[in-house]
Amino acid sequence: MTYAATTALKNSSSIIGYKTYLELIPEFLKGKNVVSSSMMKEVERGKKALDMAEDGNTVALVSGGDPGIYAMAGLVFELAQKGGYLCRIEIIPGLAAINSCAARLGAPLMHDFAAISLSDLLTPMEVILRRLEAAASADFVTAIYNPRSKKRTRQIVQTQEIFLKYRNPETVVGIVTNATRENENIIITSLANMLDEEIGMQSTVIIGNSQTYRWGDIMVTPRGYSDKYSL
Amino acid sequence: MTYAATTALKNSSSIIGYKTYLELIPEFLKGKNVVSSSMMKEVERGKKALDMAEDGNTVALVSGGDPGIYAMAGLVFELAQKGGYLCRIEIIPGLAAINSCAARLGAPLMHDFAAISLSDLLTPMEVILRRLEAAASADFVTAIYNPRSKKRTRQIVQTQEIFLKYRNPETVVGIVTNATRENENIIITSLANMLDEEIGMQSTVIIGNSQTYRWGDIMVTPRGYSDKYSL
Numbered sequence: 394m395t396y397a398a399t400t401a402l403k404n405s406s407s408i409i410g411y412k413t414y415l416e417l418i419p420e421f422l423k424g425k426n427v428v429s430s431s432m433m434k435e436v437e438r439g440k441k442a443l444d445m446a447e448d449g450n451t452v453a454l455v456s457g458g459d460p461g462i463y464a465m466a467g468l469v470f471e472l473a474q475k476g477g478y479l480c481r482i483e484i485i486p487g488l489a490a491i492n493s494c495a496a497r498l499g500a501p502l503m504h505d506f507a508a509i510s511l512s513d514l515l516t517p518m519e520v521i522l523r524r525l526e527a528a529a530s531a532d533f534v535t536a537i538y539n540p541r542s543k544k545r546t547r548q549i550v551q552t553q554e555i556f557l558k559y560r561n562p563e564t565v566v567g568i569v570t571n572a573t574r575e576n577e578n579i580i581i582t583s584l585a586n587m588l589d590e591e592i593g594m595q596s597t598v599i600i601g602n603s604q605t606y607r608w609g610d611i612m613v614t615p616r617g618y619s620d621k622y623s624l
Numbered sequence: 625m626t627y628a629a630t631t632a633l634k635n636s637s638s639i640i641g642y643k644t645y646l647e648l649i650p651e652f653l654k655g656k657n658v659v660s661s662s663m664m665k666e667v668e669r670g671k672k673a674l675d676m677a678e679d680g681n682t683v684a685l686v687s688g689g690d691p692g693i694y695a696m697a698g699l700v701f702e703l704a705q706k707g708g709y710l711c712r713i714e715i716i717p718g719l720a721a722i723n724s725c726a727a728r729l730g731a732p733l734m735h736d737f738a739a740i741s742l743s744d745l746l747t748p749m750e751v752i753l754r755r756l757e758a759a760a761s762a763d764f765v766t767a768i769y770n771p772r773s774k775k776r777t778r779q780i781v782q783t784q785e786i787f788l789k790y791r792n793p794e795t796v797v798g799i800v801t802n803a804t805r806e807n808e809n810i811i812i813t814s815l816a817n818m819l820d821e822e823i824g825m826q827s828t829v830i831i832g833n834s835q836t837y838r839w840g841d842i843m844v845t846p847r848g849y850s851d852k853y854s855l
Contacts, residue, residue: 395626395719436853461726463847467734470844475855486719486727488626495692496717503698504747505755507738507764515848516735524736524762531758532751533738613701616694617746622667624706 397485402453409442410455418455426450439465439472446480459489463510463538490597491536494569497579499611501567501599506534511541511548518548525552529559534605534614537598549592556584556600565601567612568592581612628716633684640673641686649686657681670696670703677711690720694741694769721828722767725800728810730842732798732830737765742772742779749779756783760790765836765845768829780823787815787831796832798843799823812843 402408402421409428428445430438442454460466466484473482495502507528511521528535535556540549556564562585570578570593580590584600592598605614618624633639633652640659659676661669673685691697697715704713726733738759742752759766766787771780787795793816801809801824811821815831823829836845849855 396630399627436849436855459723459726461723461731462733463735466727467731467844467847468849470731470839470842471846471850472855474839474844475850484727484731486723488717488719489723492690492692492717492720492723495690496697496715500692500698500701500715502693504694505738505740505752507736507759509736515852520763521736524764527758527762527764528738531755533755533758608701608705611701613698613705615702616698618667618699619702619706621746624667624703 395485395487398487401483401485402455405451405453407445407450407452408455409438409445409452411438411457414455414457435465435468436472439469440476442469443473443476443478443480446482447478456487459487459492460484461486462489462491462508490538490569490572493572494536494567494597494599497569497572497577498567498581498599499608499613501534501565501601501605501612501614502536503614503616504534504602504604506536508536508538510538511552512539512545513548521548522551522555525555529556532559532602534602535600537600539594540596540598541592542594549598550588552598553584553588560584560600560603564603565605565607565612567599567601568596569599570596572597579610581607581610626716626718629718632714632716633686636682636684638676638681638683639686640669640676640683642669642688645686645688666696666699667703670700671707674700674704674707674709674711677713678709687718690718690723691715692717693720693722693739721769721800721803724803725767725798725828725830728800728803728808729798729812729830730839730844732765732796732832732836732843732845733767734845734847735765735833735835737767739767739769741769742783743770743776744779752779753782753786756786760787763790763833765833766831768831770825771827771829772823773825780829781819783829783831784815784819791815791831791834795834796836796838796843798830798832799827800830801827803828810841812838812841 407426412429442452446452456464564584566587568580638657643660673683677683687695795815797818799811
C-alpha cells in the first residue's frame with residue numbers, strides 16, 4: 394500500500410468496498426461508516442459511493458490492485474457522468490497485478506508488454522483472440538489477466554495455442570497466484586507446460602518474449618544492455 | 625511510495641541511485657552510506673550495488689517508478705548472473721508511469737493495453753515499429769514510454785502515422801509530463817493533434833482505444849459495463 398492510499402482512508406468518513414478487500418484492512422475501518430458488498434456488484438457499489446459523496450461525505454471506494462488498471466476507476470467516471478453527479482473524484486493509483494506479480498517473478502517486464510484479460514463477460518471473444526494474436530506475433534511480453542475461472546476454462550487453452558504459433562514451446566512463462574498474500578504461489582514453467590499448473594481466478598500469467606530466460610527461480614526479460622555494453 | 629519501499633530504505637545501510645531520484649528522498653539518506661550517480665550509468669550503478677551487497681551490506685538500489693517495469697530490476701539480475709554474485713536480491717514494486725499517469729488522466733487503462741518504449745538505444749527500430757503496428761491494429765490502449773528526446777524526434781511522428789492507419793483522428797490521447805511532481809503537466813488531446821503538444825523525456829503518452837472518450841478533463845476507456853448493465 395502507498396502512503397497516499399492510507400492517507401485517503403484516514404481522511405474518509407465512509408469506506409466502501411468488496412468484502413474480501415475490506416477484510417485486508419481492518420485497522421482503517423474503525424470509527425468509519427463501512428459499506429461492505431459482495432463480488433460482482435460493481436455497479437451498485439460505484440453508485441453507492443457516488444451517492445454518499447454527493448451527500449457531502451468523503452468516501453473511499455476500495456479496490457484491489459490499482460483502481461486504474463482493469464478496475465473500478467472507469468466505472469465510477471461512467472456512472473458519475475451518466476448520473477449527473479458533481480462530486481470530486483480522485484483516483485489514487487496502487488500496485489496492479491502486473492507490478493506485484495512481475496516483482497515476485499524477477500524481472501519479466503523489462504521490455505514492451507501487453508496486458509490482456511481473458512474474461513469474455515464484458516468483451517467479445519473475437520476481440521480477445523485478435524489481441525492475443527497481435528501480442529503473440531509482435532513478441533510482446535504478455536500479462537494475462539483473469540486467465541481461468543471454474544466455468545471459463547477454454548480461453549487459456551486458446552491462448553497457449555495462439556502463442557505456440559509464434560513462440561518456442563520453451564518460452565518462459567510465470568504464473569503468480571494470490572501475489573503477496575499468505576497463500577501466494579509462484580511458478581515458473583514453459584509455454585508448452587503451462588497448462589499443467591494451477592491457474593485460477595486469483596492467478597496472473599506472464600508469457601515471456603523470445604528473449605526472456607530463466608535463471609534458477611527468476612524470470613528475466615533482458616532490456617538489451619548486453620548487446621551494447623559488456624556486462 | 626509504498627510502505628514496503630520505505631521499510632527497505634530504513635533497513636538498508638547503503639543507498640545507491642541516480643542523483644535526481646535520491647534528491648527526492650533526502651529524509652531517507654541521513655546516516656546512510658549514499659552513492660549517487662549520474663544518468664546513463666546503469667551498468668556501473670548495478671555493479672556497484674551488487675559489489676556492496678556481496679561485501680555484506682544491505683543495499684537499496686533506488687529506481688524511479690517501478691523497478692520492474694522498463695527499469696533496473698532486469699539489469700541487476702543479468703549482472704548478478706554474469707558476475708556470479710550470490711547476494712540475495714529482492715524487487716520491491718512501485719508505481720510505474722502507467723499507474724501514475726493513468727490515475728492523473730482519469731481511467732484510460734480499463735481495458736487491454738500495451739506498453740511500448742520508443743527508445744531505439746537498446747532495441748532495433750524495426751521491432752518497435754512492428755509492435756506499434758500490432759498494438760494499433762488490435763485496438764489496444766497504448767502507453768508510449770520515452771516518446772521523444774532532444775535527438776530522437778522522428779519516432780513519435782511515426783507512431784502517430786501508424787495509429788492513424790487504424791484509428792479515428794479524434795481518438796483521445798493523454799499526455800502526462802512529470803507525473804505527480806511539482807511541474808506536472810496533464811494534456812488531453814486527440815490523435816490528430818497530439819504532436820502540437822509538449823512531449824519530452826519526462827512524458828508518457830497514452831493513446832486510447834476505439835471506445836475511449838473524453839469527459840471534460842477526464843479520459844475514460846469503458847470496461848463494457850454499459851453494454852451489459854443499465855448504468
